[in-house]
Amino acid sequence: MAVFTALSATQLAPWLQRYPLGQIVDLQGIVSGIDNTNYFLTTTRGAYVLTIFEHLSARALPFYLDFMRHLAARRMPVPVPVAQSDGALFSLLRGKPAALVSRLEGAVQMAPAAHHCAEAGRMLARMHLAGKTFAAAAPQNPRGLAWQCEAARAIDPFLRPAQRRLLHHELAFQHSIQASAEYARLPAGICHGDLFRDNVFFVTQQGDSAGHPCRLSGFFDFYFAGLDKWLFDIAVCINDWCVMPASGQYEEARVRAFLTAYQAVRAFTPLEAVYWPALLRAAALRFWLSRLHDFYVPRPAKILNVHDPAYFERILRTFIAKRL
Numbered sequence: 386m387a388v389f390t391a392l393s394a395t396q397l398a399p400w401l402q403r404y405p406l407g408q409i410v411d412l413q414g415i416v417s418g419i420d421n422t423n424y425f426l427t428t429t430r431g432a433y434v435l436t437i438f439e440h441l442s443a444r445a446l447p448f449y450l451d452f453m454r455h456l457a458a459r460r461m462p463v464p465v466p467v468a469q470s471d472g473a474l475f476s477l478l479r480g481k482p483a484a485l486v487s488r489l490e491g492a493v494q495m496a497p498a499a500h501h502c503a504e505a506g507r508m509l510a511r512m513h514l515a516g517k518t519f520a521a522a523a524p525q526n527p528r529g530l531a532w533q534c535e536a537a538r539a540i541d542p543f544l545r546p547a548q549r550r551l552l553h554h555e556l557a558f559q560h561s562i563q564a565s566a567e568y569a570r571l572p573a574g575i576c577h578g579d580l581f582r583d584n585v586f587f588v589t590q591q592g593d594s595a596g597h598p599c600r601l602s603g604f605f606d607f608y609f610a611g612l613d614k615w616l617f618d619i620a621v622c623i624n625d626w627c628v629m630p631a632s633g634q635y636e637e638a639r640v641r642a643f644l645t646a647y648q649a650v651r652a653f654t655p656l657e658a659v660y661w662p663a664l665l666r667a668a669a670l671r672f673w674l675s676r677l678h679d680f681y682v683p684r685p686a687k688i689l690n691v692h693d694p695a696y697f698e699r700i701l702r703t704f705i706a707k708r709l
């Protein structure tokens with residue numbers, strides 16, 4: 386984490402009175418994640434997560450909270466925003482929008498096997514289809530090409546010449562791809578945008594007859610969600626879930642497991658198969674840029690984990706070496 390906004394139980398108590406959740410039993414800052422301030426909150430009524438939104442405005446927030454409720458209503462294991470006694474799903478805390486959501490059970494699986502990837506793929510496809518019936522207007526992917534160009538300008542002074550060449554090459558490639566009429570025809574909808582291994586929980590299942598000891602018990606961190614090509618969302622996952630850490634190469638068994646499970650719910654169109662390598666590159670570029678940005682243009686935080694940008698640089702270089 387990121388605890389950008391430090392808070393004691395005593396300081397939280399007056400705000401918590403807006404909720405019918407009893408008294409505070411425990412409040413712990415969460416030491417993972419990099420965007421918002423999160424606390425585990427236990428009250429006499431249950432276990433919750435308190436999120437203080439460091440960047441999202443009160444105007445932007447209803448989309449995310451309503452979308453989570455939409456998914457929860459369709460039996461998807463996402464955090465459910467808790468309503469205040471007056472019905473509101475969030476209000477200001479220390480001058481920033483803040484919300485309480487249900488705490489999910491399980492733990493992340495940072496060394497996923499093929500069956501974890503299959504579970505994630507199936508869930509992502511279900512989420513994509515469930516997004517089709519979400520009535521409210523959704524924003525565009527907040528980390529699309531416009532943001533990427535801005536970020537590229539901000540980090541430019543810090544780059545080595547070879548990195549600068551790679552970055553400009555990739556940005557130009559993505560601009561040309563995304564300007565095409567064919568690209569416009571790729572299936573699109575609400576994407577999670579950040580469904581990395583650290584945003585998905587699994588629980589161990591005893592005596593599972595299918596032989597899969599784990600069940601996907603939750604996914605969260607919807608605050609980069611927005612409209613984009615579904616293929617982009619899948620590529621974000623593959624670049625994180627299915628890459629071997631030592632070599633930076635995709636592990637075929639995991640890629641196949643993810644894509645097969647995804648396609649059992651929603652099959653790719655022929656055009657998606659054509660654009661798959663370009664979208665893998667788009668997803669790598671987006672996260673290379675945001676990690677460079679987090680690295681070189683940091684924000685003050687009490688606890689902050691910055692992820693290594695080199696991971697995605699290596700994925701991009703691998704594509705170029707293979708001339709994909």
Ligand SMILES: Nc1ncnc2c1ncn2[C@@H]1O[C@H](COP(=O)(O)OP(=O)(O)O)[C@@H](O)[C@H]1O
Pocket residue numbers: 386387415417418419420421422423434464486487488489490583584605606607
């Ligand atoms: N609803 C939840 N239930 C259980 N743990 C959660 C929940 N929401 C967040 N967390 C924990 O907090 C961490 C950070 O939350 P996340 O929403 O991923 O924020 P960030 O944007 O900072 O990555 C997660 O990795 C997870 O361990």
Ligand SMILES: [Mg+2]
Pocket residue numbers: 418419583584606
């Ligand atoms: Mg997260």
